[in-house]
Amino acid sequence: xxxxxxxxxxxxxxxxxxxxxxxxxxxxxxxxxxxxxxxxxxxxxxxxxxxxxxxxxxxxxxxxxxxxxxxxxxxxxxxxxxxxxxxxxxxxxxxxxxxxxxxxxxxxxxxxxxxxxxxxxxxxxxxxxxxxxxxxxxxxxxxxxxxxxxxxxxxxxxxxxxxxxxxxxxxxxxxxxxxxxxxxxxxxxxxxxxxxxxxxxxxxxxxxxxxxxxxxxxxxxxxxxxxxxxxxxxxxxxxxxxxxxxxxxxxxxxxxxxxxxxxxxxxxxxxxxxxxxxxxxxxxxxxxxxxxxxxxxxxxxxxxxxxxxxxxxxxxxxxxxxxxxxxxxxxxxxxxxxx
DNA sequence: AAGCTTGTCAACCGCCACCAC
DNA sequence: CGTGGTGGCGGTTGACAAGCT
Numbered sequence: 001x002x003x004x005x006x007x008x009x010x011x012x013x014x015x016x017x018x019x020x021x022x023x024x025x026x027x028x029x030x031x032x033x034x035x036x037x038x039x040x041x042x043x044x045x046x047x048x049x050x051x052x053x054x055x056x057x058x059x060x061x062x063x064x065x066x067x068x069x070x071x072x073x074x075x076x077x078x079x080x081x082x083x084x085x086x087x088x089x090x091x092x093x094x095x096x097x098x099x100x101x102x103x104x105x106x107x108x109x110x111x112x113x114x115x116x117x118x119x120x121x122x123x124x125x126x127x128x129x130x131x132x133x134x135x136x137x138x139x140x141x142x143x144x145x146x147x148x149x150x151x152x153x154x155x156x157x158x159x160x161x162x163x164x165x166x167x168x169x170x171x172x173x174x175x176x177x178x179x180x181x182x183x184x185x186x187x188x189x190x191x192x193x194x195x196x197x198x199x200x201x202x203x204x205x206x207x208x209x210x211x212x213x214x215x216x217x218x219x220x221x222x223x224x225x226x227x228x229x230x231x232x233x234x235x236x237x238x239x240x241x242x243x244x245x246x247x248x249x250x251x252x253x254x255x256x257x258x259x260x261x262x263x264x265x266x267x268x269x270x271x272x273x274x275x276x277x278x279x280x281x282x283x284x285x286x287x288x289x290x291x292x293x294x295x296x297x298x299x300x301x302x303x304x305x306x307x308x309x310x311x312x313x314x315x316x317x318x319x320x321x322x323x324x325x326x327x328x329x330x331x332x333x334x335x336x337x338x339x
Numbered sequence: 340a341a342g343c344t345t346g347t348c349a350a351c352c353g354c355c356a357c358c359a360c
Numbered sequence: 361c362g363t364g365g366t367g368g369c370g371g372t373t374g375a376c377a378a379g380c381t
Contacts, residue, residue, distance in 0.1 A: 016349070016375080038366065054367075055350065090369060105370070106348050 013047045017056050021046060025053055026061050059102045066098035070107055078104055079112055083126040 013021075028044035034057065037050035046053060059065075070078070074096055081092045089101035089108075096104060113123040121128055 014351075036366080051352095051367085052350075058368095059349070087370065101369075102349080109371095110347055 011047065012041075012049050012052075014052070017060075021048070022056070022061060025056060029057060029061075059100045062100075064098055065100060070099075070111075074099065075112060078108060079116070079126075082108065082112075082123075 017025075024044050024046055028040065032043070034040055034054070037054045040046075040050055040053050041048045044053070048056075077096060078092060081095055085091050087105075089105040093099055093101040093104050116123040116126075
């Protein structure tokens with residue numbers, strides 16, 4: 001479309017913000033909310049473009065921002081989610097309360113990426129450098145599985161974004177108090193001075209669920225990284241609303257059965273052994289080779305034992321991927337969103 | 340102490356999706 | 361359906377700090 005940059009009007013200031021400017025912006029938003037960012041600078045008496053104001057607010061001035069060193073837990077979460085989602089910093093940020101996508105991105109680029117490289121792990125694929133040796137084995141299934149999970153996570157995040165929007169609209173329609181517009185990812189919302197209680201997230205709960213009617217899309221390669229297209233989930237965008245409806249409307253306990261059934265169907269499709277009754281392990285087992293490893297240890301299935309040889313490498317990475325999968329399989333208690 | 344290199348991170352840029360008209 | 365406005369996202373830049381020679 002070719003829109004000119006928002007700051008190309010003459011006379012607008014760029015560069016670091018002064019404390020006075022911060023104060024003006026903060027005072028204005030606390031009193032009026034940000035409303036339209038485009039018109040905010042003029043109303044707030046700032047010689048800045050709206051975009052600059054929004055960035056300053058979302059990355060620095062917002063009251064719900066935690067600054068300072070990342071904890072070990074946070075580091076692990078970032079690495080795990082990056083393995084799952086790639087450079088989708090905003091998506092990763094939704095799982096790290098009080099951290100901004102910009103902060104996470106910076107931290108990844110300056111610390112974590114280098115650390116992984118030192119460990120011999122490719123920071124893009126999260127594979128160990130000698131992993132290509134195993135590329136012609138069962139790894140492809142594992143990678144495809146992970147890819148599929150990443151696709152679902154993408155869809156889930158889109159679902160949450162949509163629900164947040166709808167929720168917001170609904171509240172507006174219902175003439176509700178402004179605090180309802182404040183959500184965890186406040187950069188995408190109309191923030192209006194919430195109090196402590198109000199800052200509790202009202203984000204809809206969602207789960208990583210699988211619609212029976214949806215085609216399974218398994219791509220050969222794993223984690224989306226380079227793409228700039230945010231709808232590249234290999235899932236038709238028209239299908240996403242259906243998935244959303246399913247995921248959102250079916251958050252009852254009965255879903256567990258459905259999810260597991262569907263999961264098993266899918267595992268059968270890709271010729272994976274499905275967990276038996278009372279031995280539900282699901283994706284985690286698949287990815288980690290647990291079920292195979294278990295067969296190995298019990299000696300009940302010689303064919304599986306032979307196949308397990310190909311998966312030995314995954315035993316080495318078990319903890320790494322297990323951590324990733326724990327994020328998927330469980331609902332993080334410290335996160336407002338759930339898989 | 341001065342100059343250079345490397346690391347950090349706030350801020351900017353350009354593209355894209357979404358929405359209203 | 362096309363167009364323009366707006367906000368959000370991810371990649372990149374550049375100023376400053378810290379460390380090294």
